[in-house]
Amino acid sequence: MRPIRSAIPALLASVIMATSLAGCQFGDAEQETGEILIGADLELSGAAAQVGKAYQRALELKVEQVNKSGALGGRKLRLDVRDNRFDQKVSESNIGDFTSNPAISAIIMGSCNECAISAAKTVNDKRVPTIALAPASEVAAPATDRRYMFKLGPNAQDNAAAIVSELTTREAKQVALLHTDDKYGQEGVQTLTAELAKADIELIRTRAVQPTDTDVSQAVRALVTPDPDTVIVWTPAEQATLASASLAQADFAGDVFFDGVAAGELFLGSGPRSAENTTMVFTQTMAIDDVIATTPAKAARKQWFLDYTARFGGYYGYSSFAADAVQLVVDAVGRASGNGGAPNRDTIRGLLETSETDGLSGPIRMTPENHSGLMPQALTLLVARGGRWRLAG
Known part of the structure; x- marks a missing residue:
């Protein structure tokens, strides 16, 4: 059921961090420094620099908030941020350094699917709990082979199901798909093909682009000749923006859907409103102005949005993850x-595996069988109106 739109309540600024934590006791290295260290392997340059920098800003803001709250007692949280340049080999070097450092309690990885997948064996062998923000299912599955690897972000199966459900409502008959030629893009083709077949909707053609491509116009033109009812864009935000412009230039009049990986800036930029009326599957955070703060979790999401935009002058969809x-x-x-144990790497891993919370992104639940935590209920339909994302309906 789609959330109801509303104005932002006037007293949102009074919302504070709900999490209350007891003081922590770490190993010898942490006792000497008084720090809890998290390694961050991010795409700060190269093809995915925009999302990598958004992740860095979000990590730094969240760490600052945790430290100011005193949630960790006398200890302070600190990040060690490394740039992997969207290069698997560079990422492997970073992960090797992190896993060899006994002061590192956990690792957070960015959007590079291949980087996270290649890191799985190392973090398992070195027993360092790692949360990846990359979308491919193979990052964290099967859980039996990814005991120390977890994933946080939209899942291809959930995104595809939500898109096809809406296409069924709109009585779509023929669909074309633009996707990246990487792990997540290939997964998108597989899941959408299966979901569309169940709904008796024809996938008439697909075109792949490389994750590093800065021109997708040729692929888009091939998709819309002749016109399908709908074009689904299964690419990161920068390429989705390019695809919107190319669709507008091709005078495509059908429906356009973005997969959740396309969630980038809140505002859709200058120039012609080529993304106007595009539908995207994502979390409420991209349209938080339309959400009524009826629960502490929703109020916390609004406050996060306000804090992020106040600090950085804008909002990026994936920051909440x-x-x-x-x-x-x-x-x-x-x-x-709180349980009287020592929060070493193995303990943290075990507790991550049973995490259950209503987070900034939505409901999150990890289990021993499923290390991809974002639940389908976190997703909703958004629509581009007036140059920004709004709740659909």
Whole structure:
């Protein structure tokens, strides 16, 4: 059921962090420094620099908030941020450094699917709990082979199901798909093909682009000749923006859907409103102005949005996942301490595996069988109106 739109309540600024944690006791290295160290392997340059920098900003803001809250007692949370340049080999070097450092309690990885997948064996062998923000299912599945690897972000199966459900409502008959030629893009083709077949909707053609491509116009033109009812864009935000412009230039008059990976800036930029009326599957955070703060979790999401935009002058959709990753680690540390245990890497891993919270991104639940925490209920339909994202309906 779609959320009801509303104005922002006037007293939102009074919302404070709900998490209350006991003081933590770490190993010898942490006792000497008084720090809890999280390694962050992010795409700060190269093809995915925009989302990587958004992750860095979100991580730093969340760490600052945790430290100011005193949630960890006398200890302070600190990040060690490394740039992997969207390069698997560079990422492997970073992960090797992190896993060899006994002061590192956990690792957070960025949007690079191949980087996270390649890191799984190392973090398992070195027993360092790691939360990846990359979308491919293979990042965290099967859980039996990814005991120390977790994933936070939209899942291809959930996104595809939500898109096809709406296409069924709109009585779509023929669909074309633009996707990246990487792990997540290939997964999108597979899941959408299956979901569309169940709904008796024809996938008439697909076109792939490389994750590093800065021109998708040729692929888009091939998709819309002749016109399908709908075009689904299954790419990161920068390429989705390019695809919107190319669709407008091709005078495509059908429906356009974005997968959740396309969630980038709140405002859709200058120039012609080529994304106007585009539908996207994502979390409420991209349209938080339309959400009534009827629960502490919704109020916290509004406050996060306000804090982020006040600090950085804008909002990036995936920032909430990075903040939730920090909170999951902090919560695991607090639970271990509250139970009288020592929150070492193995303890943190075990507690991450049973995490259950209503986070900034929405409901999150990890289990021993499922290390991808974002629940389908976190997703909703958004629509581009007036140059920004709003709740659909």
